Amino acid sequence: MSITIRFFARFREMLGTDILVEHGDGLFLTDLIRNVASGNKEGVDAIFDEEGNFREYVILMRNRRRVDNRKASLVTASDGDEIAVFPPVAGG
Amino acid sequence: MLSPRELDRYKRQILLFGEEGQERLKKANLFIAGAGGLGSPIAIYLAVAGVGTITLADNDIVELTNLNRQILHDDVDIGKKKTVSAEEKLTALNPDITIRVIDQTIDENNAAQLVGKADGILDAMDNYPTRYVLNDTAIKKKIPFFHGAIRGLYGQATTVIPGKTACLRCIFPKAPPKEVFPVVGVTPGFIGMVQVTEALKYLVGTGDLLANRLFIWDGLTSHVEEIRLEQDPACPSCGIKPTKERTKI
Numbered sequence: 001m002s003i004t005i006r007f008f009a010r011f012r013e014m015l016g017t018d019i020l021v022e023h024g025d026g027l028f029l030t031d032l033i034r035n036v037a038s039g040n041k042e043g044v045d046a047i048f049d050e051e052g053n054f055r056e057y058v059i060l061m062r063n064r065r066r067v068d069n070r071k072a073s074l075v076t077a078s079d080g081d082e083i084a085v086f087p088p089v090a091g092g
Numbered sequence: 093m094l095s096p097r098e099l100d101r102y103k104r105q106i107l108l109f110g111e112e113g114q115e116r117l118k119k120a121n122l123f124i125a126g127a128g129g130l131g132s133p134i135a136i137y138l139a140v141a142g143v144g145t146i147t148l149a150d151n152d153i154v155e156l157t158n159l160n161r162q163i164l165h166d167d168v169d170i171g172k173k174k175t176v177s178a179e180e181k182l183t184a185l186n187p188d189i190t191i192r193v194i195d196q197t198i199d200e201n202n203a204a205q206l207v208g209k210a211d212g213i214l215d216a217m218d219n220y221p222t223r224y225v226l227n228d229t230a231i232k233k234k235i236p237f238f239h240g241a242i243r244g245l246y247g248q249a250t251t252v253i254p255g256k257t258a259c260l261r262c263i264f265p266k267a268p269p270k271e272v273f274p275v276v277g278v279t280p281g282f283i284g285m286v287q288v289t290e291a292l293k294y295l296v297g298t299g300d301l302l303a304n305r306l307f308i309w310d311g312l313t314s315h316v317e318e319i320r321l322e323q324d325p326a327c328p329s330c331g332i333k334p335t336k337e338r339t340k341i
Contacts, residue, residue, distance in 0.1 A: 013312075056266040065322070088241070088248075088268050090241055090271070092130045
């Protein structure tokens with residue numbers, strides 16, 4: 001199955017965007033994002049905390065619908081999914 | 093009733109909004125939270141559009157490092173209160189409207205009083221804790237909250253309509269860590285214009301708002317994107333059962 005990962009803002013600067021992932025069924029969202037980010041320590045550290053969980057402010061969307069990032073380790077990706085990952089932008 | 097001078101001043105936008113729409117702008121009262129990067133273009137364009145009463149709150153002093161983006165303030169204003177500088181500029185831009193300035197830091201104790209009877213709040217803050225306070229104030233007063241935020245060449249905007257759309261805390265339940273963010277003036281200029289466009293449409297009653305839509309601007313690649321949003325029933329600010337996490341206002 002193929003899944004598209006879209007990073008935004010600071011995450012995009014570190015990790016790029018529109019990354020197509022080909023994988024077998026049953027991949028959890030947390031593992032999916034960690035695998036994609038794994039080549040970039042700065043990117044991994046920006047998105048995940050020391051325990052490997054999503055940092056609490058990271059926004060995760062699956063097909064433009066919000067996914068609670070605390071439950072992302074229990075949610076599996078499906079073929080054709082578009083997963084968006086972004087931080088809130090704070091400046092003004 | 094628009095005066096002959098106002099009919100002339102706003103002639104080109106009356107072609108767009110009609111005299112009735114311009115009357116609505118004249119009767120409106122908007123609260124701008126912050127007179128910095130976003131607050132500057134927001135205040136300027138609300139003023140020249142003829143929004144009748146503009147209240148601008150900021151507690152900072154103009155510094156040299158502000159001047160690459162905070163276009164309400166000039167070199168000669170360094171050291172002045174931003175509210176003083178802003179009032180001078182906005183009054184000069186449009187003496188036919190009322191400018192009120194508030195030289196205070198917005199917090200959960202004074203937000204409701206400072207916003208007063210405003211018809212909407214424009215978010216020109218640089219931090220989430222104050223944004224949450226303003227979001228909750230807008231919900232309590234049942235007035236829209238026009239959110240905008242920027243970093244570098246990247247920005248976001250959405251319009252919160254209490255009772256109808258996701259609120260700021262539905263979208264961003266947790267604040268990101270504080271940082272000294274990079275910024276070039278065009279980004280708050282761009283996002284501020286999106287917020288003002290939203291506010292003007294809301295007041296005039298035309299077009300479609302960024303309701304349940306997060307507008308995302310990536311200036312690095314010149315891409316505009318949009319993410320659909322929905323209200324979180326468990327949101328501590330606007331959910332069915334708001335919890336103690338909601339700011340006390």
